[in-house]
Each structure stands twice: as C-alpha cells, then as structure tokens.
Amino acid sequence: MKDALTQALASPDNPGQEPAIKVLMVDDQMMVCEAVRRMLADEPDISFHAINDPSKAIETAMEIKPTVILQDLVMPDIDGLTLVKFFRAKPETKEVPMIVLSSKEEPETKKKAFELGANDYMVKLPDKLEVIARIRYHSKGYLNLLQRQQAEAALKAELDEAARYVRSLFPDPMEDATVKTDWVFISSSDLAGDTFGYHYLDDEHFAIYLLDVTGHGVGAALHSVSAINVMRAQSLPGVDFKDPGAVLAGLNEAFDMDKHNQMYFTLWYGVYHLPTRTLKFSSGGHPPSVLITDPTNPQGSLQTLATPGMVIGGMPDAPFTTDSTEVPAGSKLYVFSDGVYEVNYADGNGMMTEEEFAEGLCLPAEEGKTKVAGMVDWVRRAQGQDAFEDDFSLMEIIFK
Structure with missing residues (x-):
C-alpha cells in the first residue's frame, strides 16, 4: 500500500x-x-x-x-x-x-x-x-x-543506526580473577562524542581509557569511533601501548585537529600491571580519574589521577607524561567525562565541581543499585532534572 x-x-x-x-x-x-x-x-x-x-x-x-x-x-x-x-x-x-x-x-x-x-x-x-x-x-x-x-x-x-553502532563498541561489563568492571553511559544527543573501553594488552597488562570529543552529532561520533578503534587495534606504528604517555603522543600526532576538521578530544589512558599492582596513567585535557584504595575509608584514601597535558590534536609535538601509583587489593577506579559533574545545582548555587563529584563517589552505593547507576540518580537530584546537557560517561574498575 x-x-x-x-x-x-x-x-x-x-x-x-x-x-x-x-x-x-x-x-x-x-x-x-x-x-x-x-x-x-x-x-x-x-x-x-x-x-x-x-x-x-x-x-x-x-x-x-x-x-x-x-x-x-x-x-x-x-x-x-x-x-x-x-x-x-x-x-x-x-x-x-x-x-x-x-x-x-x-x-x-x-x-x-x-x-x-x-x-x-x-x-x-x-x-x-x-x-x-x-x-x-x-x-x-x-x-x-x-x-x-x-x-x-x-x-x-x-542516526539511530549509527548510535547503535557506537554503542556496540562499548565493552561488556566483565569480571575475572583480576578486575571487575561496570559502567554507565547516557548520551545527551542522538550521537555522542564520548566513548570508552578496556581490554588486556597481554597476560600482564590491562588497558583502561575514556575519551571525550568536542561537540556532539555525527562529526563528533565519527571522530570518537576512529580514535577508539585505533586504541582497540593498537594501530599506532612504533607506539608501545603499555606506555600511556607514548599512546597520547601518538594519538596527538595521528589526530592533528588541522587535519580533522578542527576536532579534538580529551583522553585519560591507564595501564594496570598485574604482577606489580601498578597503574600507569596519562591524561590530555581530561578530568582526573578517582582511585579509592581503601573502601572502608574512601575519603581518607581518595587519590585523583591526572598528568599535565593538552587536548589530543590541539598542538603538534605537545608533551605528554606518564605517572604511576600502587593499587592495593579492593581498590576502585572511576574514570569519567566532564559531563558527569558539569551540571548546575537546582538551588542555583553554581555548578558542581570535580571535587564534589569525587565526594559523591565516596558515598556508599544506594540500596538496590550499582554504584555507577546510583551516581546517575545522585547527579540528577543535584541538578533537579533527568536530562543531561552533556554526555554522561562513568566507568568503575574494581581491582581484586
């Protein structure tokens, strides 16, 4: 008909x-x-x-x-x-x-x-x-x-088909003898600029990463998909993906904004070494990740993990450094985009800060909810509405 x-x-x-x-x-x-x-x-x-x-x-x-x-x-x-x-x-x-x-x-x-x-x-x-x-x-x-x-x-x-493809690139929550992972992602538009992942580089190294492309829509989604596929395939020639600073430097060269329609992204990239329980990390223009090393005293054991570094693609030959920290058994790592905390308080008392969001991560999980799902509701209550103006991406990695 x-x-x-x-x-x-x-x-x-x-x-x-x-x-x-x-x-x-x-x-x-x-x-x-x-x-x-x-x-x-x-x-x-x-x-x-x-x-x-x-x-x-x-x-x-x-x-x-x-x-x-x-x-x-x-x-x-x-x-x-x-x-x-x-x-x-x-x-x-x-x-x-x-x-x-x-x-x-x-x-x-x-x-x-x-x-x-x-x-x-x-x-x-x-x-x-x-x-x-x-x-x-x-x-x-x-x-x-x-x-x-x-x-x-x-x-x-x-757009719906493209969004399904982008979501298909997200990893499944996993649990093995080394780590347990969980995440939440809420797009603020049909196609998002956030994407993230984690995978084993080899038997001893576990990579964790989250990137946030400037803007929204088709261009941002395509840019994020290109970058995440490079990290998943480890396809930067001459780059050791066990070295976070080298990974960011390689991505910065490969995704020069002058060659990619003036688009850039922020990135946090970490590699956990199982035998030594050491987490190496590097960041470029991205919010610090939060590591809680003692779940019984989360506020007293909270560490913010970040290194100085420009956005990826912003300046050729920009330097990126690698830092590291020890990860005791039971530690919890939270990696997120700025959309999780850059929200205006419903009472008109300004915008939530990174520190305030980190304090929320230290609170006990709400009854009947995972920690990441509970953080979504916690931020929604703070801003007084369900919708987010930016993509909400939050990963939780529990190191056993």
Missing part, C-alpha cells in the same frame, strides 16, 4: 499515478459541492472528493488522504467548528490544511475557527481563480511538510 507522501507526490505526468493535490469537501449542500467540482474540473493535478454527510468526514479523510480540506461551518447534526476540532484531534489529519466555508463574514466565528486549527476562511463561494489559488497554496505547504517529515524520519533512522 502506498504511504501518504507517495500518493500525495504522484503526478499526472506519470500514467497511472494519482493527482498531486487532493481536495476533500465537506458540505451538506450538493449544489455547492458541484460548483466547486466544476471550478476544478480543468485542473489535471487536482482531484476532487465531496461528502455531504459530515458524520463520515473523518472516515473519508482517512481513506483518501487529502492535501486540503474544504469544510462548511453550518451543517445539520454536527457543528462545523466541532468537526474542525475532530479533524485536529486525529494524528492522521491534524496537519492537513483546512479551509472553512461560511455564508458571510463573521469575525467571532472566524476567530474561533482559527483558534481550533483552521488555516483559512472563505465566504462561499468566491471566484474560481481564488478557490484554485488557495487550494494550491495550502496543498503545496502540506506536501512540503510531508517531504520534510519523510526526510527527517530517514535521517533519524540513520
């Missing part, structure tokens, strides 16, 4: 196709309907449908899918203004242009008709040229609307 747009855009130039413009006239006076039919008889791109029983108007409109509706305001059994309201209440007809017909100019009636959703008002019956001009004008606008809606639906479908 043809959809509304396919039918509406059909042209008389194409044999077997229906006319582009479809007029549905609702008027109990057959003579008026016949008069309009004759006005339109010589217009090959306009088809005319009339109905004298207003109780069947909605049903008929659903069947023929008009591009404009002409409707009388004075009919037996049903008030014309009520019928306008019924047309606007139906999803299938709420956008179809409506031209109401009246026997005389009545400002109050005209006002009510427009308030209920009518698009035009004619005193019947005006000159043939005026009738045709108004029908063409309103139908053209409606056909353009259908085209835009179809294009938007196609674009949304493509």
Whole structure:
C-alpha cells in the first residue's frame, strides 16, 4: 500500500499515478459541492472528493488522504467548528490544511475557527481563480511538510543506526580473577562524542581509557569511533601501548585537529600491571580519574589521577607524561567525562565541581543499585532534572 507522501507526490505526468493535490469537501449542500467540482474540473493535478454527510468526514479523510480540506461551518447534526476540532484531534489529519466555508463574514466565528486549527476562511463561494489559488497554496505547504517529515524520519533512522553502532563498541561489563568492571553511559544527543573501553594488552597488562570529543552529532561520533578503534587495534606504528604517555603522543600526532576538521578530544589512558599492582596513567585535557584504595575509608584514601597535558590534536609535538601509583587489593577506579559533574545545582548555587563529584563517589552505593547507576540518580537530584546537557560517561574498575 502506498504511504501518504507517495500518493500525495504522484503526478499526472506519470500514467497511472494519482493527482498531486487532493481536495476533500465537506458540505451538506450538493449544489455547492458541484460548483466547486466544476471550478476544478480543468485542473489535471487536482482531484476532487465531496461528502455531504459530515458524520463520515473523518472516515473519508482517512481513506483518501487529502492535501486540503474544504469544510462548511453550518451543517445539520454536527457543528462545523466541532468537526474542525475532530479533524485536529486525529494524528492522521491534524496537519492537513483546512479551509472553512461560511455564508458571510463573521469575525467571532472566524476567530474561533482559527483558534481550533483552521488555516483559512472563505465566504462561499468566491471566484474560481481564488478557490484554485488557495487550494494550491495550502496543498503545496502540506506536501512540503510531508517531504520534510519523510526526510527527517530517514535521517533519524540513520542516526539511530549509527548510535547503535557506537554503542556496540562499548565493552561488556566483565569480571575475572583480576578486575571487575561496570559502567554507565547516557548520551545527551542522538550521537555522542564520548566513548570508552578496556581490554588486556597481554597476560600482564590491562588497558583502561575514556575519551571525550568536542561537540556532539555525527562529526563528533565519527571522530570518537576512529580514535577508539585505533586504541582497540593498537594501530599506532612504533607506539608501545603499555606506555600511556607514548599512546597520547601518538594519538596527538595521528589526530592533528588541522587535519580533522578542527576536532579534538580529551583522553585519560591507564595501564594496570598485574604482577606489580601498578597503574600507569596519562591524561590530555581530561578530568582526573578517582582511585579509592581503601573502601572502608574512601575519603581518607581518595587519590585523583591526572598528568599535565593538552587536548589530543590541539598542538603538534605537545608533551605528554606518564605517572604511576600502587593499587592495593579492593581498590576502585572511576574514570569519567566532564559531563558527569558539569551540571548546575537546582538551588542555583553554581555548578558542581570535580571535587564534589569525587565526594559523591565516596558515598556508599544506594540500596538496590550499582554504584555507577546510583551516581546517575545522585547527579540528577543535584541538578533537579533527568536530562543531561552533556554526555554522561562513568566507568568503575574494581581491582581484586
């Protein structure tokens, strides 16, 4: 079965196709309907449908899918203004242009008709040229609307598919003899600029990383996918992926913003060495990660892990350093983007800071929730709303 747009855009130039413009006239006076039919008889791109029983108007409109509706305001059994309201209440007809017909100019009636959703008002019956001009004008606008809606639906479908692909790159939560991982990700738009991951480099090294591309949308998502795939595949020539500073330097060279549409990203990258329980890390313009080494005294054992470094792609040959720390058994590492804490407090008391978010990480997990899920609710309560203005990405790594 043809959809509304396919039918509406059909042209008389194409044999077997229906006319582009479809007029549905609702008027109990057959003579008026016949008069309009004759006005339109010589217009090959306009088809005319009339109905004298207003109780069947909605049903008929659903069947023929008009591009404009002409409707009388004075009919037996049903008030014309009520019928306008019924047309606007139906999803299938709420956008179809409506031209109401009246026997005389009545400002109050005209006002009510427009308030209920009518698009035009004619005193019947005006000159043939005026009738045709108004029908063409309103139908053209409606056909353009259908085209835009179809294009938007196609674009949304493509964006949804792209978003599913981006999400497919996220790692599954995992647990083995060395680590237990969990994460939460909430995109602020159809396509996000945040992405993250973790994987074993070999039997002794476990890599952890999170990056945040400037901006949102398709460009940011493509940039983040390119970068994360490089890290997953370890495809930077001559770079030792067990050396965090070297990884950031290699990415900075490979993703020079002058060669990537002025796009850059922040990054935190760490490598955990199992035999020595040492975590090496480096960061470029990214928020410090939080390491809690004693779960029984989280505030007293909290460490922030970051190194000085510019955003990735911001400046050629920018230096990146590597730092390290010991990781006692039971330690918890939290890696996140700035979208988790750059929120305005609902009470108007400024914006949450990194330190305040870190304090939230030290709180016990809410009953019945994982720690990362509980942090989402904790931030939502702080800002007084569910939606986030930036991507919310938070990873938890528990070292056994």
